[in-house]
Amino acid sequence: QALSSSVYKSASPYGSLNNIADGLSSLTEHFSDLTLSSEARKPSKRPPPNYLCHLCFNKGHYIKDCPQARPKGEGLTPYQGKKRCFGEYKCPKCKRKWMSGNSWANMGQECIKCHINVYPHKQRPLEKPDGLDVSDQSKEHPQHLCEKCKVLGYYCRRVQ
Numbered sequence: 254q255a256l257s258s259s260v261y262k263s264a265s266p267y268g269s270l271n272n273i274a275d276g277l278s279s280l281t282e283h284f285s286d287l288t289l290s291s292e293a294r295k296p297s298k299r300p301p302p303n304y305l306c307h308l309c310f311n312k313g314h315y316i317k318d319c320p321q322a323r324p325k326g327e328g329l330t331p332y333q334g335k336k337r338c339f340g341e342y343k344c345p346k347c348k349r350k351w352m353s354g355n356s357w358a359n360m361g362q363e364c365i366k367c368h369i370n371v372y373p374h375k376q377r378p379l380e381k382p383d384g385l386d387v388s389d390q391s392k393e394h395p396q397h398l399c400e401k402c403k404v405l406g407y408y409c410r411r412v413q
Contacts (some may be wrong), residue, residue, distance in 0.1 A: 305378045309334055329359040332376035337410070339380070340373030354379060355394055355401070355409055363398040370400055 300315050306317040308331070313323070321333060332338050340356025343349070344364040353362060353373075361370040394410065396402040401409035 295312070307377050308332060310336060310338070315334045328355050329372050330356075330376060331373070332356075333358045337377055338376045341375040342371050344369065344371050355399060357401045357409065360399075360401040361403070362400060365395075365398060 261268060271400040273359045296317055297318060299313070303312070304315075305312060305320050306314055307316045310332075314320075330340075332340075336356070337354070338356050340353050340362075342351050342353065342362060342364075344367055347364065349364055349366055351362075356362075356373050356376055359372075361372040363369065364371050394402075394408065396408055399409055405411075
């Protein structure tokens with residue numbers, strides 16, 4: 254009987270749990286050696302002379318080569334600079350979409366339907382042909398929906 258139980262154990266298609274754990278551990282080590290660090294990644298070719306990085310809004314590099322790039326999940330918005338920018342929003346509750354030329358780092362805007370604060374999923378520099386802001390100046394900025402205005406206590410565009 255002892256003989257048949259030892260034959261049964263060795264015939265198991267799974268092997269021992271220790272062997273599986275050792276194998277996974279070994280694979281994990283090999284994969285971690287293969288991952289590229291940000292230092293090892295070589296920068297891509299230079300962008301056109303007037304191209305602005307969509308993260309820091311400076312010339313000379315693409316967003317993926319930006320020195321200000323942070324790990325994903327750090328910061329509430331894609332842009333982490335100090336300037337105003339153009340933002341695209343989508344309410345996670347009602348799926349309503351809108352855009353705004355009054356978008357700021359780590360600041361949201363309130364959805365007019367759901368009344369929840371929504372952070373932009375995309376931000377980019379404001380387009381300024383010939384130094385002029387393209388946004389419709391006659392359009393009133395809804396300060397009651399703007400987190401930046403609420404935090405400041407006054408119109409967010411008054412910021413230097």
